Amino acid sequence: AQKVTQAQTEISVVEKEDVTLDCVYETRDTTYYLFWYKQPPSGELVFLIRRNSFDEQNEISGRYSWNFQKSTSSFNFTITASQVVDSAVYFCALSEVLRATNKLIFGTGTLLAVQP
Amino acid sequence: EPEVTQTPSHQVTQMGQEVILRCVPISNHLYFYWYRQILGQKVEFLVSFYNNEISEKSEIFDDQFSVERPDGSNFTLKIRSTKLEDSAMYFCASRGQVGYEQYFGPGTRLTVT
Numbered sequence: 126a127q128k129v130t131q132a133q134t135e136i137s138v139v140e141k142e143d144v145t146l147d148c149v150y151e152t153r154d155t156t157y158y159l160f161w162y163k164q165p166p167s168g169e170l171v172f173l174i175r176r177n178s179f180d181e182q183n184e185i186s187g188r189y190s191w192n193f194q195k196s197t198s199s200f201n202f203t204i205t206a207s208q209v210v211d212s213a214v215y216f217c218a219l220s221e222v223l224r225a226t227n228k229l230i231f232g233t234g235t236l237l238a239v240q241p
Numbered sequence: 242e243p244e245v246t247q248t249p250s251h252q253v254t255q256m257g258q259e260v261i262l263r264c265v266p267i268s269n270h271l272y273f274y275w276y277r278q279i280l281g282q283k284v285e286f287l288v289s290f291y292n293n294e295i296s297e298k299s300e301i302f303d304d305q306f307s308v309e310r311p312d313g314s315n316f317t318l319k320i321r322s323t324k325l326e327d328s329a330m331y332f333c334a335s336r337g338q339v340g341y342e343q344y345f346g347p348g349t350r351l352t353v354t
Contacts, residue, residue: 170345226297
């Protein structure tokens with residue numbers, strides 16, 4: 126069965142601190158995609174990154190970086206030098222490629238509060 | 242930049258009434274989805290739609306729900322005989338043939354009273 130676990134319900138940091146959001150997933154498939162989405166207070170879901178199961182290279186985009194480790198089934202997200210605008214709920218999601226629908230299985234989300 | 246749009250942004254309805262939530266996916270996308278998020282909870286898959294038919298539906302998507310692509314641009318979710326527990330944010334999403342990321346609309350907040 127597919128499952129995504131985000132054990133951190135809520136994290137509070139002070140601006141300029143680094144913060145890592147954890148994501149652990151379960152799947153029986155060998156081919157899958159992992160995603161992070163951001164949901165700011167306005168409610169929309171914003172796509173941040175996609176990573177496929179064959180690509181374990183870490184990725185950096187500005188202040189954001191992602192660490193994918195297949196050995197521990199984890200896909201963690203780090204924000205460096207956090208800003209108040211980073212305050213949002215962050216969702217990790219899994220999609221199994223061999224299923225034609227590629228539906229997204231979401232974790233429960235981590236609420237990040239960045240204090241000024 | 243192309244985006245998914247949804248109307249209305251907020252719908253209030255009485256229990257037992259029918260509602261239709263509308264979505265306009267990104268124009269060259271082929272796969273369409275509806276998800277639901279009950280307040281404060283995670284986003285849950287409802288249904289996927291490809292080639293003018295449902296390709297997968299969750300256990301939530303029972304006979305009360307239906308989807309339709311009435312023309313080349315709109316994608317609708319109909320909820321018949323709404324219940325209090327249908328109150329949620331409903332998101333439409335679409336994706337293209339290449340790449341697996343789904344792009345979400347801003348959502349429709351449905352309130353059933």
